[in-house]
Amino acid sequence: MRHFEEGAKSMYAMFLNNKGRVMYDTLVYKWKDDDSYLLECDSSVINAIQKHLKMFKLRRQLDIKDVNDEIKLWALISPNVPDIVDNTLEIYKDPRLNDLGSRIISSVSVNETKITDIIGSDITIVNDDNGYKYLRYKLGVSEGADDLPPGTSFPLEANCDYLHGVSFHKGCYIGQELTARVHHTGVVRKRLMPLKFTADVKDSIQKDCPITFANNTKTSVGKLKGTTQNYGLGLLRIKEAMDAKILKVGDYEAEVIKPSWWPIEAPREVTAKKEQN
Template sequence: MIFNQVNRILNKRYVINKFLRNVHNEMPTKVLYPLKSRALLKISGPESSSFLQGLITNDMRHFEEGAKSMYAMFLNTKGRVMYDTLIHKWDNDETFLIECDKKLVNVLQKHLKIFKLKRKINIEDVDKSFIMWALIHPETDKIHDSTSNVNIYKDPRLADLGFRIISAVGTKDSQIVEIFGKDIVVKDCEEGYKYLRYKLGVSEGADELPPGTCFPLEVNCDYLHGVSFHKGCYIGQELTARVHHTGVVRKRIMPLKFNQSISEIIEKDSVISASNKPKSNLGKLKGVMDDYGIGLIRIKEALDAKVLMVSKYQAEVLKPSWWPIEAPKEIIKSE
């Protein structure tokens, strides 16, 4: 009898401790982040769709089939990523908003104007007219259509990345909360959003994807629905198609789980090595936030190594759950 009583007490303590741990570790399920690092260009005019079709990795015809938002990259002639973007359909079939890193909005605008020639389109920097937000919300079916001054887009990359919200300048976060429910936690910075991206293994912006350094498949553009292999030609298309058809992508952006929180700044592009082979080079760090980071990493070697070293810190590479199951070629084949 005494044994049973002790057992019940221990079980109760276990349940209580587990509950307290879960409460402590649980992240708010509905969070609104301001995206101050992102900017917008507006492309409008009767030739806007055909103009973008020849410049981006994705297929503008998705908008004709009902898509409201699309992930796409602009490449250089050597097939390397220059700008990663989200393209949002705006107020008609001839107007689109291109979302990009704020640091690159001016050079992207110049890039577009180089190819404009005599096409009937307008290219405007409209960043000062709008505010952008990321809404992380698990109940996707309860998010309704846009209102008069708040436009809502499902993130076209992953459901876990929630929604992009584009609102008129001057819109307060309290107005956004009224639309989606008062149980939303409003943040004043986007660090939590970046942390979520790192846990998922999704790169974004110039700091993580410096222009002209990576190929689109290395940064998971194919896995994130950002490249079409059936459309016509676009800048950088030939090499992208060749890599896809050979089926060999030896390194990709992947999440790193550190064995502790990182409070100091680790130099970007720090070498990632196997713990038992300090001189090995399995990839480069692209960013770190608390106990997670992302890096451009050699897939097979990093997974085989299990324990990795970045600077003086131990970490393990994680294969994202959203990667397609069929990825044997790139893991089996190595140089």
Template sequence: MMSATMIIRVNRFAFHVCKRNKGIGNHQRYGIRHNSDQVDGKTLERLNDRSILRVSGNEASAFLQGLITNDMKHLAEGASNIYTLFLNIKGRVMYDAIVYQSEESNMYYIECDSQVVESLQRHLQLYRVRRKIDIKHIGDKINVWSMFNSTKHFVNGATVNESEKRKLEGMIFPCGTLSNSKASKFIDNIIIYEDPRLPDLGLRILAESQIGKHEIIKHLDFDVSLSKNVGNYKALRYKLGIGEGVHDLPPAKALPLEINCDYLHGISFHKGCYIGQELTARTYHTGVVRKRLMPLVFDNIVDKPLLYDEKILNESNNVVGKFRGYIEKYGLGLMRINESLSAQQLNISGINIKVVKPTWWPQEFQTETVSAKDIK
């Protein structure tokens, strides 16, 4: 799959990946010193629910440009990967994905949820028409891994009082307003990338299927623990308030801006047309999004099933959000931002919860309230 075109020690690369996070100082073999309330600890986890499509051909970039929310020009200009969405004609999210630059020209890897990889492949083939493009599912040849800080104590959001001071939440930020990743390393049959969404999500690693976890750790060249239970990565995402895959984003239900795709550098508002652009552009021009995906915290580990779209109520029994998913004490909800942050109490099915505003949301806010109707 991959040639050793850039045989490099990864500890230097990984240090620069994490250098941008708060609380980082000197390093030793990619050991990172955090603030006193954080504990060093890197975890490597294979993401069994993610799979890979390979798209190749001279017209591959132009082909993908007309189908995704992000801009393929970022890859041409040096970015190593981009976060993006595939939408249906009504502007609803069909598939969330990460597009990776490969070591070969005119070849890209598309990471998506394993449950929809065949559906995404058919979607791409439908629009291929007469282009000389090869679209192949290579999930049996490449595994997807994540390396992340599993022991970091996230302060996901501000207190209610702090949040009340902000009169307008949910501003739209197109991709490119914050720096995108431009780093990747090729080592034997392993490619290591920064996660294009957030530094807190760590590294994304594509490795040939015969390569085991210990071989990957050897190339990372620093102390890494192996995830003992599948779900550490999912818990991390939920703490941060990031949806991924069909369980969090069932096809044809979510809107791109409501799942924070703009905050995660996944939408270009300056590129040409793509499928589903009209509604997304119209929402962008209103200037504000009233509902967004946000982290939820339960007082205790949930011991009963909660359904997708279940109503989240405030102290007045008004609906301020809809439930999306949970693991252990952490969950996701599509929340009416101002109403949920100002609520004195929130509950779902009689279970008390707290909502937090992620610290990674952009801090710039408009000085005047923009009137915008909710997109139903």
């Protein structure tokens, strides 16, 4: 949270359970008042995350409330943040990736026409989640309870470390021990990665469907988390998936793509030698 004291307006974060697994992912925004913060989360877990926060506030004088009926959330898919002064909305740069653009948070009174007037007439408003979900899956970015069912995923498997969502220097937090241990050993064998199908997925593929080698369907390299059009998101064993030319997901074939935004990691042998020196 000290990032806000240094001028940050938004932050990516995850709430973990005591076993180090992700309960909820969130975007945190510095809100209008000096002592206020707005948490964006999956609408299906609003009550659960409120209960979670209230359980840990102890004797702090904190007011935690649901403002879902008071505001609207818009995703602006553009690498540029428009410089706009308007008291009916707030614009925040997505803290995860530039390619994810910005969030516009407006009052419920703001409609599509006003958004177009404020932002510019050259924008196109899409009223469903498919365009944004397609962008996320193409990039390999998870979001919400559908991609990260509470209590099932580890933060580093969800690329939280690559998306500026975890600090390895801060004090103790719930789930820290396992998260820090995995990070410092340098071994994260599975991560969420984009899958590009050879054709649009028109038939529903069951969630957590095994992802296998095309030439050996008995050997699983991961599980499917979701699909949209010709892209999917899978939790995959990185080395095996990258070595495979073609993967099989249900009745479809796909190739795994290593996201361009992933950092280039030094081989463990090189890192070990540097530490010895």
